[in-house]
Amino acid sequence: MSTRRDTVRRALNDSSGFRSAQDLYADLRAEGSKIGLTTVYRALQALSDSGEIDVLRSTDGEAVYRACVTDTHHHHLVCRGCGKAVEVEGPAVEKWAENVAAQHGFHDVTHTVEVFGTCAACWASRG
Amino acid sequence: MSTRRDTVRRALNDSSGFRSAQDLYADLRAEGSKIGLTTVYRALQALSDSGEIDVLRSTDGEAVYRACVTDTHHHHLVCRGCGKAVEVEGPAVEKWAENVAAQHGFHDVTHTVEVFGTCAACWASRG
């Protein structure tokens, strides 16, 4: 198994929120690593493909990644201020998605559900 | 009010699914319009800013737009094959999102919820 991939995974583990490839690249270079940007992208791709990390698109189209603790299906509550993310489950949402798809005759259904807000800390420090 | 903006809005109305800026540009040029790509982007931006159309990010990061019939808060059931989209409501989801955010002390909450699948027509024609 690749050393670089482990490096990227560890860097991602060190963060509590979603990070972009370029974020992680900057972090690693800042701590002295000689890793290349291409390798960071490749590692994230591989980790994402194998389901080890979660990926979603930020509002401006950038791909952001997270090493989640939960290994079952879940969603995220993300702070707009600091980027911190909480893993959440929603049985009601899962049911609803299946039902609404079935009602309209859709098959092979997936869904994306993300909740955004301002966390307590950011809310307090903003006045 | 701008003529070009109306042109883009009409082109979008003619489609039942989400379309990208480049899709719409291709459509309009194909039907003889001399519109420029920049203008299509500008029109979509303006329509999106004024809330007249919905925008979301496709899985590969491209921005896609739709002229929705419903003018209240809603979500979408989108066909992966033909792009057709159905507007759906989910009171259960709205409740859940609010609750989960409140539980974790988050304020000023929004959410994105999209359901993807293969519609009946695409499912039948695919075997």
Next chain:
DNA sequence: AACTATAACGATAACGGTTGTCAATTTAGT
């Protein structure tokens, strides 16, 4: 209608995130 000020337009260049290329380096197997 003619003139002017203002806004809209479109070709092109620039931008930013991402992916492809390929030679160099590292790793794994013998």
Next chain:
DNA sequence: ACTAAATTGACAACCGTTATCGTTATAGTT
């Protein structure tokens, strides 16, 4: 050690989007 295969990283290419800027259409005034 020696070799074959995989990994790496600098660089260029790609693609969607945005900024620039000279041109054109629109609206208001005389």
